Amino acid sequence: MNYIEHTGKYFLMLIQVFKKPQRTRVFYEALFKEIEELGLKSLGIIMFISFFIGGVISLQTALNLDSPFIPDSLIGFAAKRSIILEFAPTFCSIILAGKVGSYITSSIGAMRVTEQIDALEVMGINSLNYLVLPKVLATVLFYPFLIILAMCLGIFGGWVAGVLSGLFSGEDYIAGLQTDFKPFLLVYAMIKTLVFAFLIATVPSYHGYFVKGGSIAVGKASTKAVVWTTILIVIANYFLTQMLLT
């Protein structure tokens, strides 16, 4: 099957996904379960990585700025910009594509190969709507909070790294954070997050839902899903940056 066919099939899948849920009560139960599975269970890894990457960004910036004419506040400024614009929305989304994407593909793929999806269809349930819509809404609703948390922890990690290493002072770092603050950059980061969250939920769902074969096929589909989600995040990142910042 070529890429055009896959794209067409993906959009046809989305039409089924965005139909009205058959039972609101069942839908909300599934939504809260997915928020826990896809969102809350990702908190730990995102907090851990954000804190340390924030520290590394600040240390790298400090170590590379050896001119006496450049103020130390630039370290805070550069860390803030890097974390808000790229690290938190894009890098964290790629991490989530790996963690959450493989989970989504393998869970839906396992349901496919064990006929659980057939069972839903025989009962008269729109299986795409039942399985995928809660995942899409869970990621789109929860990931903005996750990414804001990543931004805060990344910036805090940078401050901790500076203070502990003695490469720059906490006051300079905070002054840098306050320099030329543009609220639109947060809006830009949130728009990216929403698009990436949508991709993280739908692309792996597509790969899991249409898997054919047994457990090996599910494993291969998981790998494919992570690769394609990452590629699409990188491409979407480029176009969104081009559209929103230039």
Add this chain to the structure above:
Amino acid sequence: MIIVKDLHKGFGDVKVLKGISTTFHPGKTSLIIGQSGSGKTVFLKSLIGLHTPEEGTISFDGRINTQFTIQQKRQWRQEIGMVFQGSALFDSQTVEENVMFPLKMFTDNTTSEMLDRVNFALNRVNLQNSNKKLPAELSGGMQKRVAIARAIVMNPKYLFCDEPNSGLDPQTAIVIDNLIQEITDEYNITTVINTHDMNSVMEIGEKIIFLKNGLKAWEGSSNEIFKTDNEAVVDFVYSSNLFKKVREAYLNEKK
């Protein structure tokens, strides 16, 4: 009653079903038998609407399933109970949640009403005290019972079973067979079973359809299968020495 007329189904150039016609009656257990690749699963999946026929019709009490509106199709699907080969239980849900699932999706019952119905269905399949267990904690036979309980919880008019005995020991297989037949009699359900198990054929086959190369090669009852001269059926059903001897004994007794 399910009436199948001239059913054709293929995938690309491969023609799997080449014009099958038959009738399944309420309160009777009908078995579809045949070698691997004869089209049994495609036939069953066409009956339950997972495959759309290329030609021919399947009518459910006068209603042709390919002509349903979306609403009618939804209604019709609620009249169907299906037991899959691997049980197809939702592995993240407990036994109780699995059986309750169709009720939650399609009825406005209160939780206590649904629990009553779930317990009734689980009692009917002789599975008590397992409500809170996950499918992975159950044996194969118990999983099949849960699948049957889920299939009957909505009071279906039609029950379809794909290899309900596969992977089960002979004793458990007989228990499952008898359970399906009892439920069929009790609720006057039209039951269609896809099977390889010759014990089932002899025990509960009120009507047997033998498929070969996508065609109906023979149709009859479990008594008639002893007397048939159809070579394909004799070769398939009596391929084991045990069944050969049973048939010889039966025929000698008749003489």
